[in-house]
Amino acid sequence: MTIDYISRTKAYYRALGFERDYTWANNTETPLSKPRVTLKDATVTLITTAVVEPSIPKPVRTAASYAFSEVPEHFDTSELAWDKVTTHTRDRESYFPINELKARSAQGEFKALSQHFHFVPTEYSQRHTLEVDAPLILQQSLKDNVDLAILIPL
Amino acid sequence: MESAGIATVVIGSALDILLQAGTPRIVFNDLPLGNPVGKPFDRTMQHRSISAGLDILYSADAPGTLVQMPHRWADDSDWQENFMAVREEDKALLTQLGIENREARRQNKAKGLFRP
Numbered sequence: 001m002t003i004d005y006i007s008r009t010k011a012y013y014r015a016l017g018f019e020r021d022y023t024w025a026n027n028t029e030t031p032l033s034k035p036r037v038t039l040k041d042a043t044v045t046l047i048t049t050a051v052v053e054p055s056i057p058k059p060v061r062t063a064a065s066y067a068f069s070e071v072p073e074h075f076d077t078s079e080l081a082w083d084k085v086t087t088h089t090r091d092r093e094s095y096f097p098i099n100e101l102k103a104r105s106a107q108g109e110f111k112a113l114s115q116h117f118h119f120v121p122t123e124y125s126q127r128h129t130l131e132v133d134a135p136l137i138l139q140q141s142l143k144d145n146v147d148l149a150i151l152i153p154l
Numbered sequence: 155m156e157s158a159g160i161a162t163v164v165i166g167s168a169l170d171i172l173l174q175a176g177t178p179r180i181v182f183n184d185l186p187l188g189n190p191v192g193k194p195f196d197r198t199m200q201h202r203s204i205s206a207g208l209d210i211l212y213s214a215d216a217p218g219t220l221v222q223m224p225h226r227w228a229d230d231s232d233w234q235e236n237f238m239a240v241r242e243e244d245k246a247l248l249t250q251l252g253i254e255n256r257e258a259r260r261q262n263k264a265k266g267l268f269r270p
Binding site (some may be wrong): 001002003004005006007008011012013014015024025026027028029030031032033034035036039059060062064077081082083084085086088089090091092094095096100101104107109110114123125128129130132134137138141142146147148149150151152153154 | 155156157158159160161162163164165166168170171172173175176177178179184185186187188189190191192193194195196197200201203204207208211212214216217218227229231233234235236237238239240244245247251252253256261262267268269
């Protein structure tokens, strides 16, 4: 079986006493760009929902870009909704595969990691994601000449 | 990003949410939320997921292209049955958690902790 996360989450929040269901993004049209360069010539970035600065309170976190040279040893994942009963996030590679990507880059599989990776907060508000967070990440990615983006939500 | 010429792939585990969102390219690992790239410390599984991600960036011809990885968490499906399950015996606790959750949100708002 594959979990139907939408209906599972709705039932859970109803049990918590919330009366209105969360509305998940529902896009019927999606743009698709073919990569502009071959993989060998591509600059790659990584986008995560794992938290780099837990000192910023969750309700006011916005998207942020950080140098790949300063990836934290451990991200803060405590406030994210993952399966804390079954698994753990003590292996950074299982959600932020920086060593795997560095090794591939060193072997010449792709040109380089971009200057920055990106944090995007898990937001109730689609407006915040679409109008504030996504444009911040796009802007920095364009400055970094990113060709390929790997998004890994926890 | 796609509209600006940056090709994207999501490596994730909540397939229904990714499909509904209209994700351009998906590498799906049917694993517990928390380890979308592969089981903790399973470098082979993680390596295969990244390979699939880089491949699909180039092979996808249409939005919504999906690669399902063959990875499994366990031989049984206990984790899938248990995740966020609402059981009769937990209902009082869940009600209490909900009250605390709403109170925390109310206090955050009162403190000005919200995004405009």
